[in-house]
Amino acid sequence: MTSAQPITSVDAQTLKSWIDKHEGLTVIDVRTAHEFSNLHIKGSYNVPLTTLAEHSEEISSRVGEHVVLVCQSGIRAGQAQQKLAPLGISTVAVLEGGINSFAKADGDVVRGTQVWDIERQVRFAAGSLVLAGLAGGKFLSPKVRTLSGIIGAGLTFSGVSNTCAMGKALSALPWNKTKPVPTETETLSKLPSPKEN
Structure with missing residues (x-):
């Protein structure tokens, strides 16, 4: 080497x-x-x-x-x-x-x-809700299209305010729970001790 x-x-x-x-x-x-x-x-x-x-x-x-x-x-x-x-x-x-x-x-x-990162989950959820609103408006009731408008307004607000309510909601779901970040001491303690080298 x-x-x-x-x-x-x-x-x-x-x-x-x-x-x-x-x-x-x-x-x-x-x-x-x-x-x-x-x-x-x-x-x-x-x-x-x-x-x-x-x-x-x-x-x-x-x-x-x-x-x-x-x-x-x-x-x-x-x-x-x-x-x-x-x-x-x-x-x-x-x-x-x-x-x-x-x-x-x-x-x-x-x-x-x-697990998909939160940004990808938000895009998937928002896109799915918009499609559901459009399909529901076509096949169920025109009022269901309101869902697409609400999602669009929420995404616009998210972009302007640099916040994401949907991201916060999705991060609370069980599959997005991560283990606590190890402390520096915990991280360093996993390395070999100087005597082992």
Whole structure:
């Protein structure tokens, strides 16, 4: 895994081979706890970017000599790389293409319950209600079209006020309840202790 040139990025196939070798490798996922719970690399550690930025020295003392940083697209992992690279770790690389590239390469991933994000749920609910209002107005009573008008007015108000009553209502539904975000102490305690490296 080491080379004369510093490794700044790694593709999914290379990461798979590194994971198989277990040579002082630590995979850190810098996405939010919610994103991590939906999909992550098996054996990776979730250290959100904000926590990593504030505790980079402590984290560097707990990881192996080779670190691969993972996020959705590579942007947050690149920011994390800038924090960890100067701290004496042999390899601090970013996974090219993010978590989805690793999953597409048949990497060993853990998938959580897949839930649409709230914005998508709002679009689906609003669109469905508008269609129901139009269909009801055609086949039941013209008064049912009022539903489409109400939804349209609500969406207009939502855009102007930058609030979303429908989003708040949908977020209260059981499938949108998320686990509490771990504290920084809980996050850091999941990393290997310095003695294990």
